[in-house]
Amino acid sequence: MARILIIYGSTDGHTARVAEKIGAHLRGLGHAVTLYQGDRIPSGTDINAFDAYIVGGSVHYGKFQSYVGAFIRTHLKALKSKPSAFFAVSGASSSGAQGRIEAETFSTPFLAQLNWAPARIEQIAGAFPFTRYAFWKRWMMQYIVRRAGGEAHARKDYAYTDWERVERFALEFAASIAR
Ligand SMILES: Cc1cc2nc3c(=O)[nH]c(=O)nc-3n(C[C@H](O)[C@H](O)[C@H](O)COP(=O)(O)O)c2cc1C
Numbered sequence: 001m002a003r004i005l006i007i008y009g010s011t012d013g014h015t016a017r018v019a020e021k022i023g024a025h026l027r028g029l030g031h032a033v034t035l036y037q038g039d040r041i042p043s044g045t046d047i048n049a050f051d052a053y054i055v056g057g058s059v060h061y062g063k064f065q066s067y068v069g070a071f072i073r074t075h076l077k078a079l080k081s082k083p084s085a086f087f088a089v090s091g092a093s094s095s096g097a098q099g100r101i102e103a104e105t106f107s108t109p110f111l112a113q114l115n116w117a118p119a120r121i122e123q124i125a126g127a128f129p130f131t132r133y134a135f136w137k138r139w140m141m142q143y144i145v146r147r148a149g150g151e152a153h154a155r156k157d158y159a160y161t162d163w164e165r166v167e168r169f170a171l172e173f174a175a176s177i178a179r
Contacts, residue, residue, distance in 0.1 A: 002177050005050040006035040009057035009065030014127040014159070015089040018166055019056055022087070025170035031177075039067040047075045052083040052177050055118075058126060059090035059106045072114045083177045085120035086111060087169060091145070094125035094160035119176065122169045125160035128152065 004026055008019035016037065023033040034050070036042070038057075055072060057064035072079060092103040100123040107121060128145060130138050130152065138154055145152040152158075 001030050001032060002051040002174075003032045003034070003049065004052045004054065004177075005047065006033060006054045006056070007038045007041070007068070007071050008035070008055070009038050009068035010089075011058060011060055011065065012127075012129060012132065014129070014161070015056055015058040018087070018089055018124055018161060019054075021163065021166050022054060022056075022170045022173075025167050026174055029171070029174050031174065038065065038071045041071070047078050050078075050082070052173075053079055054085050054087065054173060055079070056087035056089065056124075059088065059092070059103070062106055064088070064106070064110055069110065069114060072111075072116050076114070076116060079116060079118070083173070084118045085122065085169075085173050085176075086116075086118045087122040087124055089124045089126040089161075091126055091128065091148075091160075093123045094150075095148075099123075099125070120169070120173060122165075124166060124169075125162060127157065127159040127161065129157040129159075130154050131157050 006019050006023050008015050010016040019035055023035045026033045057068035088107040090103045092099045103123040142152040
């Protein structure tokens with residue numbers, strides 16, 4: 001049994017769901033999982049007290065949440081000294097293997113400038129909850145999604161996440177800790 005810390009960034013809530021799912025799979029394997037949104041880590045949390053780390057964030061205008069970067073920068077030593085992985089949630093990843101390659105153009109420079117090279121980096125397709133966006137955000141996201149060839153009805157929410165992929169990522173991470 002390992003103590004695993006999951007830290008995630010989420011602007012519209014979907015990456016929170018992905019992180020929770022990863023946590024649930026790890027708990028199902030008997031691990032003790034602690035999960036926080038990166039800007040809501042309780043003060044006094046001893047980051048070094050964990051055996052392994054998973055950090056994730058979502059892409060908005062090509063960038064991850066700045067607090068995710070701040071967490072990585074602050075705790076780089078711990079992340080480098082124990083098993084760790086990164087997952088990136090994006091719209092780009094919803095376009096299959098080619099989309100995941102495109103999504104790497106966000107995560108690769110982000111992690112490189114933080115000088116962090118986790119053993120595992122997973123690209124996960126995100127969601128477009130149009131009904132929950134405010135007017136201008138919805139209008140703009142519809143424009144962007146349609147321009148990329150996607151469907152974008154204002155009264156529909158779209159979720160492209162491959163939950164089996166999320167499960168595989170969690171199980172493979174657990175297996176890498178056990179080795
Ligand atoms: C304002 C906005 C900008 C976005 N920009 C990008 C982008 O540059 N590239 C991309 O692949 N996906 C982009 N997305 C898609 C998000 O990554 C996707 O909606 C993801 O599920 C958001 O996760 P969250 O709900 O945890 O914030 C954008 C979404 C929004 C709402």
